[in-house]
Amino acid sequence: xxxxxxxxxxxxxxxxxxxxxxxxxxxxxxxxxxxxxxxxxxxxxxxxxxxxxxxxxxxxxxxxxxxxxxxxxxxxxxxxxxxxxxxxxxxxxxxxxxxxxxxxxxxxxxxxxxxxxxxxxxxxxxxxxxxxxxxxxxxxxxxxxxxxxxxxxxxxxxxxxxxxxxxxxxxxxxxxxxxxxxxxxxxxxxxxxxxxxxxxxxxxxxxxxxxxxxxxxxxxxxxxxxxxxxxxxxxxxxxxxxxxxxxxxxx
Amino acid sequence: xxxxxxxxxxxxxxxxxxxxxxxxxxxxxxxxxxxxxxxxxxxxxxxxxxxxxxxxxxxxxxxxxxxxxxxxxxxxxxxxxxxxxxxxxxxxxxxxxxxxxxxxxxxxxxxxxxxxxxxxxxxxxxxxxxxxxxxxxxxxxxxxxxxxxxxxxxxxxxxxxxxxxxxxxxxxxxxxxxxxxxxxxxxxxxxxxxxxxxxxxxxxxxxxxxxxxxxxxxxxxxxxxxxxxxxxxxxxxxxxxxxxxxxxxxxxxxxxxxxxxxxxxxxxxxxxxxxxxxxxxxxxxxxxxxxxxxxxxxxxxxxxxxxxxxxxxxxxxxx
Numbered sequence: 334x335x336x337x338x339x340x341x342x343x344x345x346x347x348x349x350x351x352x353x354x355x356x357x358x359x360x361x362x363x364x365x366x367x368x369x370x371x372x373x374x375x376x377x378x379x380x381x382x383x384x385x386x387x388x389x390x391x392x393x394x395x396x397x398x399x400x401x402x403x404x405x406x407x408x409x410x411x412x413x414x415x416x417x418x419x420x421x422x423x424x425x426x427x428x429x430x431x432x433x434x435x436x437x438x439x440x441x442x443x444x445x446x447x448x449x450x451x452x453x454x455x456x457x458x459x460x461x462x463x464x465x466x467x468x469x470x471x472x473x474x475x476x477x478x479x480x481x482x483x484x485x486x487x488x489x490x491x492x493x494x495x496x497x498x499x500x501x502x503x504x505x506x507x508x509x510x511x512x513x514x515x516x517x518x519x520x521x522x523x524x525x526x527x528x529x530x531x532x533x534x535x536x537x538x539x540x541x542x543x544x545x546x547x548x549x550x551x552x553x554x555x556x557x558x559x560x561x562x563x564x565x566x567x568x569x570x571x572x573x574x575x576x577x578x579x580x581x582x583x584x
Numbered sequence: 585x586x587x588x589x590x591x592x593x594x595x596x597x598x599x600x601x602x603x604x605x606x607x608x609x610x611x612x613x614x615x616x617x618x619x620x621x622x623x624x625x626x627x628x629x630x631x632x633x634x635x636x637x638x639x640x641x642x643x644x645x646x647x648x649x650x651x652x653x654x655x656x657x658x659x660x661x662x663x664x665x666x667x668x669x670x671x672x673x674x675x676x677x678x679x680x681x682x683x684x685x686x687x688x689x690x691x692x693x694x695x696x697x698x699x700x701x702x703x704x705x706x707x708x709x710x711x712x713x714x715x716x717x718x719x720x721x722x723x724x725x726x727x728x729x730x731x732x733x734x735x736x737x738x739x740x741x742x743x744x745x746x747x748x749x750x751x752x753x754x755x756x757x758x759x760x761x762x763x764x765x766x767x768x769x770x771x772x773x774x775x776x777x778x779x780x781x782x783x784x785x786x787x788x789x790x791x792x793x794x795x796x797x798x799x800x801x802x803x804x805x806x807x808x809x810x811x812x813x814x815x816x817x818x819x820x821x822x823x824x825x826x827x828x829x830x831x832x833x834x835x836x837x838x839x840x841x842x843x844x845x846x847x848x849x850x851x852x853x854x855x856x857x858x859x860x861x862x863x864x865x866x867x868x869x870x871x872x873x874x875x876x877x878x879x880x881x882x883x884x885x886x887x888x889x890x891x892x893x894x895x896x897x898x899x900x901x902x903x
Binding site: 381383402403404407408412413415419420421422423424428429431432433434435436438440441442445446447448452455456459495496498499 | 755756758759762763764765766767769770772773774776777778779780781782783784785791792795837
């Protein structure tokens with residue numbers, strides 16, 4: 334599904350990522366973990382076209398997408414969420430999700446402004462599609478609220494609903510459980526499993542180990558910009574290198 | 585949706601019957617200007633209020649529309665109805681081409697670039713004397729004619745201008761509530777999130793910049809054909825700032841706000857004429873007070889003030 338090979342990122346004199354390679358299988362939930370400063374978010378920013386890497390390639394479903402801007406990746410059915418949720422704060426919850434339908438609609442500026450018949454029927458389709466995703470994430474009742482006024486947990490659900498509206502085949506989530514209480518985290522893990530059941534491949538960066546071990550099929554561990562280990566949750570938990578990286582080596 | 589349509593219909597009826605309620609040729613003339621300024625404020629608001637991109641050069645696009653219409657109809661004997669769309673298309677294409685490089689800039693840098701653009705256009709109007717008549721202006725621009733009616737009086741011009749203004753308002757209201765309008769607001773709120781969802785922010789900004797220039801050009805053509813005389817002084821930097829003030833005072837991201845801002849800033853100098861030399865001080869003072877106490881603009885400030893007054897009345901009633 335997603336092939337990352339030899340990704341290297343150098344900021345000034347600092348090597349944030351050093352030839353990181355791994356691949357993600359279709360339909361899996363893959364966790365990317367590692368101590369602070371391991372380069373997880375940098376890696377996400379490179380995969381999703383927000384940063385341009387120093388070296389290395391990204392392949393999506395066999396197609397080389399290295400250096401593609403985010404809007405092109407969205408059209409290739411790859412979408413992401415952010416660690417500090419990036420909502421459209423002045424717009425309503427429903428409108429936020431409707432923006433997610435952007436690539437699934439095509440009326441141009443003039444067609445919209447002149448209310449052409451096809452743009453009216455498209456608008457109806459966008460609204461219905463957006464409502465469907467609000468139902469899926471369970472925030473239908475908030476549809477007319479301003480997104481900026483949502484509590485953090487609901488905002489996170491909205492960001493996921495909005496990403497799903499794009500119709501992704503792969504979704505990357507940057508610390509989806511950050512800032513959530515234990516109840517919300519539990520609900521999130523169920524939601525992520527339901528998203529996987531839709532056939533969507535999921536990659537997540539996460540610090541909540543309980544969540545990661547519970548839902549991930551595979552885990553990639555990064556440390557100091559290098560890939561330290563890759564495997565099933567059990568293999569990772571039993572790996573001495575990983576334990577050393579997290580807890581420190583006492584040789 | 586229904587509410588929007590009702591509001592627009594009500595507004596249109598009010599505009600249609602305003603000449604019957606108000607008397608005096610001079611007032612009609614001022615209301616013609618309110619219409620033209622409303623179009624311009626809406627054009628700038630699409631860019632600033634929705635897409636979040638500033639322009640300090642919009643008077644330039646307004647002027648280009650006016651001069652292209654003026655030159656095409658006087659020197660080249662174009663029919664005004666042909667000259668208007670030709671001017672609009674030329675200005676739109678120009679804005680699109682300029683927009684691609686300069687909309688890469690953000691914030692203050694974009695303000696500087698558009699400011700420079702406006703100044704360059706202004707200098708061209710002044711210096712290309714054989715074409716534009718230079719500082720002394722271009723006269724003898726024909727009035728528009730439709731089915732034997734020549735739009736040469738204030739009342740006729742009122743209906744002409746407001747017909748176009750209402751069309752521009754409806755156009756913009758539709759746009760604002762469409763996928764394009766939502767994408768613009770999304771880019772304004774979080775550009776990176778909009779891009780991740782598949783919105784081509786760069787292209788969208790250029791498109792709206794060009795559309796905004798087209799509306800400004802149209803307003804310019806209408807201005808030229810109703811005034812029959814134009815000179816560079818009307819299209820300088822000052823006017824760009826005045827347009828910006830209309831948008832901010834009226835309310836960012838609101839089509840009706842643009843009307844309120846345009847109406848206030850056009851009528852205020854006329855109302856203050858009685859205050860002689862103090863008019864400019866009162867004018868400036870009022871603007872400062874309004875920005876301080878109505879940061880959301882008139883369109884949000886007036887309803888808030890109204891609610892406050894009602895509440896206060898209710899409280900004193902109980903006491």
